[in-house]
Amino acid sequence: MHISDGVLPISVALGSGVASLAIAAWSVKQTANEDLPKVAVVTASFFVSSLIHVPLGPTSVHLLIPGLVGVLLGPAAFLAILLGLLLQSLLFQFGGLTALGANALMMGIPALLCGLLFKRLRGDTQKQHVLVGGLAGGGGTLLAAALLALLLASGGEDFFGVMKLALLAHLPVFVVEGLVSAFTVSFLFRVKPELLAQQLGAAS
Amino acid sequence: MSETQAMQLPLIYLLLAVFLCGTLWWLALWTLKTASHRHQEGQQERDWSVPLIDSAAGGDSLFHRWDVRFKLVALLGFAFLVVATRSPWSALLAMLLGLLAVRLARLPFARSLRRLLAMSGFLAMFLLIMPLTAVPHPGDFLLTFSGIDFLRFNLRGLSLALAIVGKACAVALLMEPLLATASLPRTVEGLTRLGVPEKVGQMILLAHRYIFVFLEEARRMATGMQVRGFQRRTSMQTLRVMGNYLGMLFVRSFERTHRVYDAMQARGYQGRFPAPAYFSVGKSDWLHTACWLLLGLLLLCFDRFWLGN
Incomplete structure (x- = not known):
């Protein structure tokens, strides 16, 4: 959402605009020139995946994949998400x-954290990869939902009702997202x- | 006034209001559909499901002649000033200014309408929830409707929601005059001259190109899956297929991009596209920019001092 x-x-x-500008500047610095086309690929894929709908009971949800973007790009993920948004x-x-800015913080911070998590824990076996990947995918969405709630709550107590509804709407997405990831x-x-190596230069 | 005030209305009023909103929404959707149909009859091969950003870049109007850098600064500044207002009335005024901008830029209204509809779901949530969940303060006006008097509609919540809807619509209306009146490379060049790193500008252009390529790729893969009998259901199987689908999309995109990048480098790409962009600043640019920023400031002053919010 x-x-x-x-x-x-x-x-x-x-405030969130300034904060996300600062993180984006850091993210640009972490990205080498020859990796830019690849970051652009993930940016575009992030965009396209938000148009992919997964059926869920009577309705469908669309994918957000902040976690997956983090898994694929590491520190460059924030830039990809900012530009995708x-x-x-x-x-x-x-x-x-x-x-x-607020939207970029909401999706980008989970992406960075999930990228870090994946890099640290992924290990060597497929089983572990899948487990950590799912954790990153689901965790990314959960964290994004939490940040969304926090941002909405900044409007004051009148916004609490909307905040609860938004959190509730993210619960099924969280499960779908984790499994798909x-x-x-x-x-x-x-x-x-x-x-999955997060070293973009070596990935080619 | 220290107490909340309450008033009861017949249920039919609420039903009428909901019916009116629904009809308006449906009418907008219908208008858009017929408009895009008419568009498609002329152009068979182009797929319009993804709107082009700079569709009307070739036109001529006050906005087309405006220097891109000044346009970006003025309209972005104006957008932030609009968002800073609090009352639904100033949001309404801002919406009228947005409409005026679309009119002045001589843009088709259908594309702005599409933008408004894209937000309608998110904004409807506020309109439905806020009146019910706004915490009653002293001086608030509570409405109940006969038959469902356990639901108390707080008019202050409604006015908050209306302000949000108005501000969102006002800024959305500005998007078309801001983006559609110059080609995207030109807008990005303007951004770069304003201090955005060149890397980032290149990424915007590349990603914008790739989006269309990948959408095509995704669509082709989806067709292939359908032909092979894949049906979307709520099941583990579907999720696994979607996961593989997404993975395949990544793999193909990476490989294709790698080839493209090699080709670009072979042709001498060194981190920027050699696109000559000429910028000339005239008196009218300054005037136009000052005009918008002043309008924004006036709106904010009107909101804070006149309406006393």
Whole structure:
């Protein structure tokens, strides 16, 4: 779920904008020039995956994959997510211009943490890869939902009702996301394990 | 006023209001559908499901002639000033200004309408939930409807939600004049001159290109899956297939990009596209920019001092 313009108090919108600019600057520094096309690939895939709907009972949910982006890119994930969100708001009006910083924090911080988690714990076996990948995928969404709730709650007690609903809406997504991420990681481990190494230069 | 005030209305009022909102929403959807149908008849091969950002870049209007850097600064500044307002009335005024901008830039309204509809789900949540969950403060006005008087609608919550909807719509209306009136490479060049690292500008352009390629790829893979009898259900099987699908999308995209990047380097790519972009700043650029920023400031002053929020 993307926060749209006008929801957050101006101080929160500006503050999160500045914070995400700072993290993005750090993320750009971590990214070598020759890796940029690959970051662009994941940016575009992040965008496309938000259009992939997974059926769930009578409705369907679309994937968010902050966790997977982190798994694939490591420190460059924040940049990919910021740009993916920018393009989403430019093309589709998902999210908004003034809420871009907040949205980037909401998805980008989980991506960074999940990338770190995956790098530390992934081990060598497929089983462990899949387990940690699923954990990163589900955890990323859960963390994103928590951050969303925190941001919404910054509007004051009048926003608590909306916050609870948003949290509730993320619970099924969290399960779907974790499982799909686990399967994706398992697929990548079998087909192209160098993509999971997070060393973009070596992956080519 | 220290107590909350309460008032009861017949249920039919609520039903009428909900019906009216639903009709409006449906009407907007219908308008958009017929508009895009008309579009598609002329152009058979282009798929319009992903809207192009800079579709109207070739036009001529006040916005087209505006220097990109000034346009970015002015409209971004204006957007933040709009978001800083608090009352639904100033949000309404901002919406009117947004409409005026679309009109002045001579853009088709259908694309702005598509943007508004894209947000409608998220915003409807606020409209439905906020009146019910806003905490009653002294001086608040509570509405109940006969028959369902256990539900208390707080008018302050409604006005909060309306302000949010208005501000979101106002900024969304500005997006088309901001982006569609210059080609995307030009807009990105403007961003770079404003201090965004060149790396990031390149990434925006590359990712924007790849989106269309990958969407095509994803669509082709989905067709292949369908032909082989895959059906989407709520099951572990479906999730596994979706996981593999996503993985395959990554693998193919990486491999394709690698080839493309090699080809780019072979042709002398050194981190930037050699696109000559000429910028010229005139008096009208300054004037136009000052005008928008002033309007934004006036709106904020009106909101804070006149309406006393």
